[in-house]
Amino acid sequence: MMLISKVRRTIEKYSMLEQGDKVVVGVSGGPDSVFLLHTLKELREDFNLTLIVAHLDHCIRGVESKMECRFVEDMANRLHLPFEAKSVDVPALKKSEGASTQQAARDARYEFFMDTLKKFNAQKVALGHNADDQAETVLMRLIRGAGNKGLCGIPPIRDGIFIRPLIETRRSEIEGFLRENRIESVIDSSNRENVYLRNKVRNNLMPILMKEYNPGIVQNLIHTSEILRKEDEFLEKLVLELFPRICVSRGKGSLTLNILYLKDLEGAMQVRVLRKAVESFSGDLKRISFKHLESVMKMLSGEGANKSLNLPRGIIVEKRYTELIIRREIKETLFYYSFSEIPHCVRLKEIGKEVDFKVIPQKKHLNLNVDPNVAFMDYGQIKFPIVMRNFREGDRFQPMGMEGTKKLKDFFIDNKIPKSIRREIPLLLFDNLIAWVMGIRIDNRVMVRECPAEILQVRIF
Known part of the structure; x- marks a missing residue:
């Protein structure tokens, strides 16, 4: 029960739960999500929680995916908890949206979780990301050349809805708890395949770094992400204060920034304001990378009064004399x-x-x-x-x-x-x-x- 107390401290540290919350628990059937569900069930009376088990079948691994769904449903029934499941053809979604398999799967999951949240009138969605996931994410983003914000890693709580109570708990602790308490889980066979970058980092790179360079690499990466997150939170408060002055207009189809005010800012703050502007316009930053924001910066500092740049998802950024316009791609209609x-x-x-x-x-x-x-x-x-x-x-x-x-x-x-x-x-x-x-x-x-x-x-x- 010491490990459950540790998770409780994480929940309290980040104010993840409030008394009487209805919580949708994302359960894949893997060790992390199974431990998460059992932990929240143990803490249910302390926080007066109502738990809903949610499982998404991505339709990627055929029979194995169906078996996992039945496993999670049986577990929910044994624990006397409501169960919500859905199947999404992620390979078809990937093809239609032109996204990677991982991105299409992630989008499908979050849409499913939000739909379930609304259906049950819940307040939170609990996800099973652990401390090792955090370290791997920071390392992956470093490899890909992420900026400061990316190196903050996985946020413990996002949008006041998505919570990650296991973010300070090691994978080895979770697996040990399940063994000691004879709690069954399933293993996703694709986790052993070194096809995706995360699997390569987890199965190949991280063991080498721990053995040959620093046994404490996981904790060091987590500590770095915490430092950067605190700095990021401070800078984001400054951006929120500056943004109303720089954003001169916001309509249904566009958002306009004052270039003169924007150029008065230090370079790093310019990038943050641009990121905030794109996020405010499109609702999120999916497929928008630090390199895209750097390209906008180059356009801003370059010569020429009228320039434009195409970003992913049909977003256009236009430099018009003293204004920077963010808008959707418009199909020209002749009349x-x-x-x-x-x-x-x-x-x-x-x-x-x-x-x-x-x-x-x-x-x-x-x-x-x-x-x-x-x-x-x-x-x-x-x-x-x-x-x-x-x-x-x-x-x-x-x-x-x-x-x-x-x-x-x-x-x-x-x-x-x-x-x-x-x-x-x-x-x-x-x-x-x-x-x-x-x-x-x-x-x-x-x-x-x-x-x-x-x-x-x-x-x-």
Whole structure:
């Protein structure tokens, strides 16, 4: 029972549980998760816990996976605990999402755990990661070239939901407890196959490091991760204080940072703010590595006012003069509407806009500059067909106030309109004449002069 007391100290140290919590316990059937379940059952009365056993079959190892599911179900029944199971075809998921087997399996597990949490109205999900898993994770990330945050390793508690009560308990202690108490578990045969990096680190590298270099390597790696985690927590508090000033706007489809404020920060803090921005925009940092953030930093410090960078999962980072925009990849949608007479109202469904037309008599005190989304044009200059379409290469118009025509591309550049949104700006044409770059500028040749009998009012909204 000394080992259970040790786990309890970890739970209290990180405030993992509260009185009356409902806890979903992820149980694969392996030694760690079996020990976790028995430990939480022993501590159930102390914390007034309700336990739910959850098992996911990844459909990777055929009959062996089915047997493990039955093993966990039988154990839950013997302990008189509710059991929730699901099968997910991880190989198919891997193929459809273009992810690694491990990433696809991890995504499937966490989705299953969250679904189970909601189904049972639970507060926590307990996972069986142990101290050796922590050391292996730190070593793996070091090998892969992770930054400071990655070397913090596995967090003892994440999002206030996922808890790891065994994070300070060694694998050898867990296996010894199960032997002494004659508690059965199953061994995943794939753990012996040196196909994945974790297995290579666990089965090959770690034993060499312990034997030839430092018998205390596991504890040293864990200690390093704890130091880095404390520093990371302090720096994250600073980022949370800075972020509202640097993040100038946040919408459904994008997030905008002020580049000038961002550049005022020291380099390491810039990376942290960028990481926070990507996480805030996308909801997580899946497949976003330190190298991706470094690439964004290089783009920030490089020359050129308009640059863009593609990150995994369809995330685009754009440098637009003094702004850094994080958005989703947008599939370009072309549109073309033609009318032989003046329409009443037109819905541009491709860009989610509507345009209405109204012919009004001339007024002596008509304010022609009331709203950039409303244009007033000389009715006598209208030629049919009236067309609304996207920008095309080679388009020219005569901006109001100019003598000659200008390439629309140059007009966009002069007005700092990013390349990525130029084709989303609708154009209003009278026959082949671009009468209005909608929401921005009308053509000099259709502007209201002197006192025409009638005026065409066009509004986009």
